Amino acid sequence: MNYEKWSLGYWLLKQYVRFVDWTIHDKIILSGTDNIPNNKPILIAPNHQNALSDPMAILLHTRFQPVWLARADIFKPGFITLALRFLKIMPVYRMRDGKDQLSKNDKTFADSIKVLENNGALALFPEAAHSAKRQMLSHKKAVPRIVFQAEEKADNNLDIHIVPTGIYYSSYWKFNRSVLVNFGKPILVNDFLDAYNENSSAATLALRDALEKAIEPLTINIKSKEHYECFELIRAIYGKAFAQKTGQQNGFVQRFKSDQQMVKKLDELESINKEKTDEICNATKQFDTDVRKHGLRSWLVENPENNFLKLGLNKLLLLITLPVFAFGFVFNAIPFFAIDTIVRKKIKDFAFWSSFSLVLGFTLFPIVYLLELWAVSGWLPLWWHKLLFLALLPFAGKLAFRWYILLLKTIGRGRLFILKTFRKQQWQNLKNQQEQLFDELNKLS
Known part of the structure; x- marks a missing residue:
């Protein structure tokens, strides 16, 4: 299959699914699209929190027909494999799939190079798993390994641009939710090639860490494990008041930025004063419980005027x-x-x-x-x-x-x-x- 070629069938299906996706969402907002370069091979690297909705947020709302790299064990014989290939998804084999299977990655990398040579778009989740939380998982080495091997096989002539991407949902599954897709400034693989030629392992780690650092400002990342649910509850109850206090205007994007600031401050509070954090969390949970006892929601208590x-x-x-x-x-x-x-x-x-x-x-x-x-x-x-x-x-x-x-x-x-x-x-x-x-x-x- 020629993954790098434009597909009419893919385009027609995309238009239909895009309409369905529109009916599901209240708002779909793209930010930083000017960071996506033209006439350059790119690899889109988004955070991964919401299963199939994450690739949909990318492929439905960009001009590309991105080729996704996914773990090989989802490629079951028969219809599933045919459907995945039609959707431009290629298998990547890991050690857990069997050492004898790793050689099959040669074809995947060869097909990836064709996509990149034609200034197409690859897409891959650096976390290699979804968290179902507003919490980034540790990044794996797959993205740097793939781009370095692709450059190596193409004699370092591809000039790959990695586009860090953050996806944020107002709700992960509720109907009529909103989604924000933030595209960050691209990371140039060329900037790491000299280091890769000197020490491939160190360069792989450096690129991995650079990508993780670039994605974090594009999404909400609650670092706390113990107080994650509490911080989410504070975000729901106090988020609007915090935005107003910090001078943010009303709007989905502005609220996202405000929530980023608030979550960062909550994480900082936990690190320096766990006892105070526990106290605030207990008060927040009690308030939420008492509000719900009356069949209300916190926004009604906050703004009872008129x-x-x-x-x-x-x-x-x-x-x-x-x-x-x-x-x-x-x-x-x-x-x-x-x-x-x-x-x-x-x-x-x-x-x-x-x-x-x-x-x-x-x-x-x-x-x-x-x-x-x-x-x-x-x-x-x-x-x-x-x-x-x-x-x-x-x-x-x-x-x-x-x-x-x-x-x-x-x-x-x-x-x-x-x-x-x-x-x-x-x-x-x-x-x-x-x-x-x-x-x-x-x-x-």
Whole structure:
């Protein structure tokens, strides 16, 4: 197979999956695309936290048809291998696959060189595993070994650019999440070739460490093992207040940068004062527990002003848009809840939930949509009526989900109104608890 050649079939599939991916996300933001060089062989090296969603975040939103290098044990005989090759995924054999298998890497490296010689894009996860956490794993040596061997086989004439990449999700698996893809300044392999010729092992380690250092600022990396869950909870509860206190503007990218700063300060606090960290974490968990006892979320306690007005406006908006919700719900509920049930019950590792949801989504939804079109076609006499009906279904489904989220927020506001009006002492205790917690966290900034 000529991996370096542009594939029409790949391009057509990419357009369809890109649309499906758009329906899943609220926002898809690319940053630093000007760091991706033109007319140069590149290797894209992203962090890896969310299984199949990570390569999708790269290949769906760049101009390339990147060739991915993946561990050889996923290449099962038959359809799976054919599908992986169609998706431009090549096997890399490791010692654990058997010493006699390592020679098969010669073909992979030869194919990689062809891709690079044609100014194509390779892609490889330096961590060689996904963490399912906002936490970088130690980098392996695969990226430097591959680029050095490729340069060696091409007489150091490739001029490979490694593009460090950070992928950040607002949620790893929830529907309507947002994703940010940060492309960093490329690392030039040529800068390490002299060192490689003198001492290949030292140069391999140096390039590995340089790449790890370049990726870390592009993502959120909570280094704490003991307090990871707590720091994530603090991020959810206190993140907006921290952003405002540090002068960050509203927006997904700005909040990402603010959260980076806050996580760094929390890691620093843990390293110098573990007792204080434990105290803050215990207070945060208790506050979260108490908030949820009242059926609320922390953002309602943080910003209770104008709640009555917003409650009334939300109810009015829900009533006006109810027909839109009904249409979207009726024709999207079956595949949506079927996929959600299958994924939650059958997939034990939640790191794969988004991956299976995506795959099931772009296979099951079209089937259900066509069946629904057949069921209502008698009420749609003209062909363009049928086409319009079919085209509206995914958009209506997305609007129905947003209606549902607004409903949940309105219910929360209703509970807040009842708490503030009829249980004033409990409300005041909760508000005092939040203010005391924020006073402690404000010392971080």
